[in-house]
Amino acid sequence: MTSEVPVELGLPGLRGVPTAEEKQTKKDFTSDQEVRWCPGCGDYAILAAVQGFLPELGLRRENITFVSGIGCSSRFPYYLDTYGMHSIHGRAPAIATGLAASRPDLSVWVVTGDGDALSIGGNHLLHALRRNVNLTILLFNNRIYGLTKGQYSPTSELGKITKSTPMGSLDHPYNPVSLALGAEATFVARTIDSDRAHLTSVLRAAAAHRGTSLVEIYQNCNIFNDGAFDALKDRETREDVLVRLEDGQPVRFGADLDKGIRRDPVTGALEVCAADDPLVLVHRPGADDPSQAFALSRLSDPGSLARTPIGVFRSVQQPTYDDLMTGQLEQAVETQGPGDLGALLRGRDTWEVA
Amino acid sequence: MVKLVERLDRVIIRFAGDSGDGMQLTGDRFTSETASLGNDLATLPNFPAEIRAPAGTLPGVSSFQVHFADHDILTPGDAPDVLVAMNPAALKANLPDVPKGATLIVDTDGFTARALAKVGYPSDPLADGSLESYKVHAVDLTGLTMEALKEFGLTRKEAGRAKNMFALGLLSWMYGRPVEGTLSFLETKFARQPAIRDANLAAFRAGWNYGETTEDFAVSYEVRPAPMPAGRYRNITGNLALSYGLVTASQRSGLPLFLGSYPITPASDILHELARHKRFGVRTFQAEDEIAGIGAALGAAFGGSLGVTTTSGPGVALKSETIGLAVSLELPLIVVDVQRGGPSTGLPTKTEQSDLLQAMFGRNGEAPVPIVAPCSPADCFDVALEATRIALTYRTPVFLLSDGYLANGAEPWRVPEVDDLPDLRVEFATEPNGEAGEFLPYLRDPRTLARPWAVPGTPGLEHRIGGIEKADRTGNISYDPDNHDHMVRLRQAKVDGIDVPPLEVDDPGAQARVLVLGWGSTYGPIGAAVRRVRLAGRDVAQAHLRHLNPLPANTGKVLRSYDRVLLPEMNLGQLALLLRARFLVDVVSYTQVRGLPFKAEELAGVIEDVIK
Numbered sequence: 001m002t003s004e005v006p007v008e009l010g011l012p013g014l015r016g017v018p019t020a021e022e023k024q025t026k027k028d029f030t031s032d033q034e035v036r037w038c039p040g041c042g043d044y045a046i047l048a049a050v051q052g053f054l055p056e057l058g059l060r061r062e063n064i065t066f067v068s069g070i071g072c073s074s075r076f077p078y079y080l081d082t083y084g085m086h087s088i089h090g091r092a093p094a095i096a097t098g099l100a101a102s103r104p105d106l107s108v109w110v111v112t113g114d115g116d117a118l119s120i121g122g123n124h125l126l127h128a129l130r131r132n133v134n135l136t137i138l139l140f141n142n143r144i145y146g147l148t149k150g151q152y153s154p155t156s157e158l159g160k161i162t163k164s165t166p167m168g169s170l171d172h173p174y175n176p177v178s179l180a181l182g183a184e185a186t187f188v189a190r191t192i193d194s195d196r197a198h199l200t201s202v203l204r205a206a207a208a209h210r211g212t213s214l215v216e217i218y219q220n221c222n223i224f225n226d227g228a229f230d231a232l233k234d235r236e237t238r239e240d241v242l243v244r245l246e247d248g249q250p251v252r253f254g255a256d257l258d259k260g261i262r263r264d265p266v267t268g269a270l271e272v273c274a275a276d277d278p279l280v281l282v283h284r285p286g287a288d289d290p291s292q293a294f295a296l297s298r299l300s301d302p303g304s305l306a307r308t309p310i311g312v313f314r315s316v317q318q319p320t321y322d323d324l325m326t327g328q329l330e331q332a333v334e335t336q337g338p339g340d341l342g343a344l345l346r347g348r349d350t351w352e353v354a
Numbered sequence: 355m356v357k358l359v360e361r362l363d364r365v366i367i368r369f370a371g372d373s374g375d376g377m378q379l380t381g382d383r384f385t386s387e388t389a390s391l392g393n394d395l396a397t398l399p400n401f402p403a404e405i406r407a408p409a410g411t412l413p414g415v416s417s418f419q420v421h422f423a424d425h426d427i428l429t430p431g432d433a434p435d436v437l438v439a440m441n442p443a444a445l446k447a448n449l450p451d452v453p454k455g456a457t458l459i460v461d462t463d464g465f466t467a468r469a470l471a472k473v474g475y476p477s478d479p480l481a482d483g484s485l486e487s488y489k490v491h492a493v494d495l496t497g498l499t500m501e502a503l504k505e506f507g508l509t510r511k512e513a514g515r516a517k518n519m520f521a522l523g524l525l526s527w528m529y530g531r532p533v534e535g536t537l538s539f540l541e542t543k544f545a546r547q548p549a550i551r552d553a554n555l556a557a558f559r560a561g562w563n564y565g566e567t568t569e570d571f572a573v574s575y576e577v578r579p580a581p582m583p584a585g586r587y588r589n590i591t592g593n594l595a596l597s598y599g600l601v602t603a604s605q606r607s608g609l610p611l612f613l614g615s616y617p618i619t620p621a622s623d624i625l626h627e628l629a630r631h632k633r634f635g636v637r638t639f640q641a642e643d644e645i646a647g648i649g650a651a652l653g654a655a656f657g658g659s660l661g662v663t664t665t666s667g668p669g670v671a672l673k674s675e676t677i678g679l680a681v682s683l684e685l686p687l688i689v690v691d692v693q694r695g696g697p698s699t700g701l702p703t704k705t706e707q708s709d710l711l712q713a714m715f716g717r718n719g720e721a722p723v724p725i726v727a728p729c730s731p732a733d734c735f736d737v738a739l740e741a742t743r744i745a746l747t748y749r750t751p752v753f754l755l756s757d758g759y760l761a762n763g764a765e766p767w768r769v770p771e772v773d774d775l776p777d778l779r780v781e782f783a784t785e786p787n788g789e790a791g792e793f794l795p796y797l798r799d800p801r802t803l804a805r806p807w808a809v810p811g812t813p814g815l816e817h818r819i820g821g822i823e824k825a826d827r828t829g830n831i832s833y834d835p836d837n838h839d840h841m842v843r844l845r846q847a848k849v850d851g852i853d854v855p856p857l858e859v860d861d862p863g864a865q866a867r868v869l870v871l872g873w874g875s876t877y878g879p880i881g882a883a884v885r886r887v888r889l890a891g892r893d894v895a896q897a898h899l900r901h902l903n904p905l906p907a908n909t910g911k912v913l914r915s916y917d918r919v920l921l922p923e924m925n926l927g928q929l930a931l932l933l934r935a936r937f938l939v940d941v942v943s944y945t946q947v948r949g950l951p952f953k954a955e956e957l958a959g960v961i962e963d964v965i966k
Contacts, residue, residue: 077818083817085820086822088679091675094642098655345772346588351390351392353584
């Protein structure tokens, strides 16, 4: 079973980006570079989904730019025939912010990983989210460092045994969705590399959102952390573990949708209940108050992944940084007139020497 | 009472008080009045990093020195002719710089036993005879100000705060400064606080009238306008000139200006200034940190903006990796480093030239970056245009090394005509450049070795760039040994080949055997020292480097044409190290790192010693 995420009509996130005159195909977005991820890597599925989905947006290819940091995921831009920049570790959100804020006619995407976005680049991610720049950030979370060959990452489960932590990691992992909601991100979603339909529907909703969209994509690293998300992928068990969030629908899960999630009226904590419990939560990603979205982000068990919600946690409209910046420039011209360089240089306090 | 007017050719005044006393504002206003009279001038603000250091203490003293003359001058002056001291701490901290015979104007209000003890005066210097060799005017500036403002219904504290305007009024009278500018400044500044506005205006006028009527000040002075090339002039600080230079570079290149910056002393004023010019299409982005500041600027440069980041030494350290990325991406980017004392936090509000080697080498790998440095506050304007020319022509990050002395110091600037300014227009790539109709993002212009600048939104030129080594021409990822060797040498050759004007030498008699070389803000003190040495009848040549990477092609030849080359620097000999390594010339390095510019008299002595 897959779920569809509703798309807002008119794709406000892409307003101002010129559209293509001719219909595009996946091939149009495939570069001539050989893809060099390890065979079996979850990144292939994400690449295929993105290449397959971009034509659907109908944008001019030259007005799409992908910016990445460092890590396996950050090789992504090389494989897309759009404009792209493979930058330095952790800094892609900052670079993309400058690009998006100065070029309203571009659709700007950031591709990053759990180490890139949450460790070395954590600060930039937080500030991109709170600023609400018109960017779509794809965070490939494989809960491990791949390109440096297998150290634990800031999303690795506590006690993770890796080359750098032979007796188990000591630091508590981040939950990227909780982090993004804490930074008051206006669009936060989670999806899985292997669920093409769900992945595509989340990408569509993220692209449609005007402002910073954060999409956490659970991605399998078959070399250093194989099977990290098997609990969510195993056909036998996954429906007992995945909680599919759908706008306006009760939060229910289980093979027969026999379980629900409700809030304990006394403690406020979320708990599993019967599907027909009158207190079952109704998912409202558009609610201004992020409390319920945050509570849902805390639902899953970081070790076993039991009760893992996927889908759009939050999607609210707020003014974007780049639109506001452009607005200030326009307002300055409206109220003061366009800049006159000669007058600026002369200033108001000059004297003449004959 | 008719008072004597004595004519002087130049005067150095230093205003000193607590860091909350408004000494910088007082100095600024006196400077503006002086500029509008047409004197040549140079200023030296000097203040602690603390915003309001504990009152009445030596570390809390803030001062502003202004040197003005009826002729061309180069420095803010070595030693004040007049010290205005608003409290015992200001007197004690500044007196060692004041030569005997100079004038002291001291606010007696603060000379209480407690305040004297706080700064370690065993007895009152105004009463114990220790100031006998100075012309002392002990004036109760605070008391007179409060008396003048008693009708205004202000608290004692509020009234007392206007004492700086009383002092300004008094000094304005002493030196016959035009007052209209200060009056209209106060009108505007306090337009929304009429009581404060009226109090400041009244205090200013009271100070002027006090000078005119009291017998304590029997003489006033006149310093006539200095002859300068014809034109329209204004007074300008280095940071303001740099900001205007960047706006001008944007206008002359036709590229929108994008500044990504994080606040840091002494560079923040450039961010503040550029934030005011949105109607010129200037976007200013106050980033979450230094790295994001330059990252956003580089992102904007990728999109076709004139990307700029402004910072000081500690910020450069954080930006290093991104500068390396810009070297690899070969995108235009301007990195302004307003240098301050280091290492680490160092002396945030003091000047130094100690980031030269950081700018030159402070990156991993072979990552050459062009470096330019202004030599005076007004020169910051021209150097901003020059940095832009190099960045745009050669598609490279460029360092602009200003410093705290240039940033906050001021001098008269002849306002240029816009049409006379350089044309910096640049062409983006619009068509494929490969033989098979493909786009080769690293195919170079054979003359400049610059690669094409193809901005997103250009159909058919979609391409990917990154920090991984790129194959020549295609820009695709390449780990090929020969390609890497080739690309490293190409990037170096591109910077080495930048068109830089030759180094000009000022050697009037063509007899000099000693050359004094400098770079950056030492231009003023070196020039003043060279004048002194020449006035004493000795020959000495002077040259000043604006381009530090690459150096002018004739640099080695110039160095070898003199028996000795003296190189004063406000670091421990960074340029001297480079020149020795590069040209095998045994440059005489003279260095100081006191957080203050060199004094002309001292440098003149050093030059004399080298000549002998």
